[in-house]
Amino acid sequence: MPDLQQHAEDLDALTAAPHHHILLFENEFVGVLDTRVPPGQFVPLHTHRWPSALYIRSWSDFIRRDADGLTIADSPAIAKVPPESALWSGPYRPTRWRMSATRSCGLSASN
Numbered sequence: 001m002p003d004l005q006q007h008a009e010d011l012d013a014l015t016a017a018p019h020h021h022i023l024l025f026e027n028e029f030v031g032v033l034d035t036r037v038p039p040g041q042f043v044p045l046h047t048h049r050w051p052s053a054l055y056i057r058s059w060s061d062f063i064r065r066d067a068d069g070l071t072i073a074d075s076p077a078i079a080k081v082p083p084e085s086a087l088w089s090g091p092y093r094p095t096r097w098r099m100s101a102t103r104s105c106g107l108s109a110s111n
Helices: none
Strands: 021-026 031-037 042-048 052-058 062-066 071-074 085-089 092-099 104-110
Touching: none
Parallel strands: none
Antiparallel strands: 021 031, 031 104, 042 092, 052 085, 052 104, 062 071, 062 092
16 A cells, blocks of 8 residues: 555645535644535545544445556445444545445544
């Protein structure tokens, strides 16, 4: 896995996918993002460089691909996350997403 700290700022979620990520709060300790992906949308190539706590408001099936187009995650093959769930996510390298027919919404907090 590449050093995620070396990814260019232009691949940061707020910069590379601003229509899907909104900064709700930020200080020297934490940043909180609101993530919304409408049905059937493609989310541009972006990264989340820091580990984060996630609060999933609604879940949708998705396919996550890396910069070379290789499938990293295909949600129908993994367990579904129930709405109103909290979970932990490590940082991940640049990926693009394709959402299914339902809306996905979540909050993330990272430092």
